[in-house]
C-alpha cells in the first residue's frame with residue numbers, strides 16, 4: 055500500500071462583496087388592461103391583490119442570452135472588471151428552453167469570458183440568492199477570482215395567458231452582479247433551505263415525457279397553488295430574513311434596504327410588519343411595473359433602488375428570495 059499523499063487545497067481572500075450591479079428590462083410595457091380580458095379580471099383586482107400595474111414582456115429578439123449579456127455588461131462596467139477576468143458565470147433561471155447545454159455557457163461565450171466555468175442554477179425565484187452564496191463561497195475558497203451571477207427569465211414563454219392565478223404575475227427581464235474579493239465583509243452568511251413537502255405548489259404543469267406522449271402536446275406552463283404559496287411566504291420568510299440579519303450580526307435598526315423577491319406586494323407588506331422594520335428602511339417595490347420575474351427579481355429591484363437613489367454605496371441590504379421547490383435563500387449584502 056502506498057503512503058497517503060498530501061495534496062494542496064485552494065484558499066482565497068477572507069471577505070467578498072458585490073462589486074457591481076446591472077439590469078435589462080425588455081422594451082415592451084404590458085399594462086394590466088392588456089391581460090384582463092383573457093382571465094376575466096380587472097386592473098383594480100390585480101393592483102389590489104398583487105400591487106402590479108404593468109410588466110415588461112420580451113419580444114423574439116430579447117432572448118435569455120441577449121438579456122443576460124446586457125445586464126452582465128452593465129454589472130461588469132460598474133464593477134470595473136473586464137469579461138476576461140471572470141472565472142465563473144452562474145445563471146439562475148427556470149425558463150431556459152434547452153435541457154442541455156446550460157444557458158450560462160452561451161452567455162459566458164457571448165461576453166468573452168475566456169474559458170470561465172459556467173453553469174445554471176435551478177432554484178426558481180430563490181435562484182439568484184443561491185447564486186450569490188455560491189459565488190461568494192467560491193471566491194473565498196479560491197475557486198474563482200471574480201464570479202458573475204445572473205438572474206434571468208422569459209417567464210412569458212412558460213405562462214398560460216388564460217390562467218387566472220399566474221397570467222398577471224409573471225414577466226421577463228435580467229439582472230446581474232459581480233462578486234469579488236473585499237477588504238471588509240460585504241456578503242453575509244446565507245440562510246437557505248427547502249421545503250419539499252410543498253414540491254407541487256409551484257411547478258411545470260407536466261413532465262416533458264407526458265407532453266411528448268400527449269395527442270395534443272402543449273407547453274408545460276407554470277401552475278401555482280397561489281393561496282398556499284401566499285401563506286407560506288408571508289409567514290415563514292420573515293423568520294428566514296430575520297435569521298439572515300442575525301447571522302450577519304445586524305439589527306433591523308442598522309438595516310438600510312430590504313429587497314425581498316418581488317412576488318406580491320402583500321407578501322412584502324406582511325414581512326415588513328412581522329419583522330418590525332422601521333420606516334427608515336427602504337423597501338423594494340419594483341413589482342409595481344415589473345411583475346414577478348422569478349430569478350431576475352432581486353437584482354432588478356436592487357438595480358432600481360441604486361439608480362433611483364434609495365440605496366447608496368455602503369448601505370446594508372437584506373435580500374430574501376423564495377419560490378418553487380419550495381426553496382429559499384437570504385443574505386445581507388453591502389450595496390456596491
Ligand SMILES: CC(C)(COP(=O)(O)OP(=O)(O)OC[C@H]1O[C@@H](n2cnc3c(N)ncnc32)[C@H](O)[C@@H]1OP(=O)(O)O)[C@@H](O)C(=O)NCCC(=O)NCCS
Pocket residue numbers: 093094095096099103104179218219220222278279280281283284287317318321346376377378
Ligand atoms: C395569486 C394571488 C394574487 C391570488 O389571490 P387570492 O386572494 O389568493 O385569490 P383566490 O384564488 O383565493 O381567489 C379569491 C377570489 O378572487 C377570484 N380571482 C382569482 N383570480 C382572479 C383574477 N385573476 N382576477 C379576478 N378575480 C380572481 C376568485 O375567483 C375568488 O373569487 P370568490 O371569492 O368570489 O370565490 C395570490 O394567491 C398570490 O399572490 N399568491 C402568491 C403568489 C406568489 O407570490 N407566487 C410567486 C411565489 S414565487
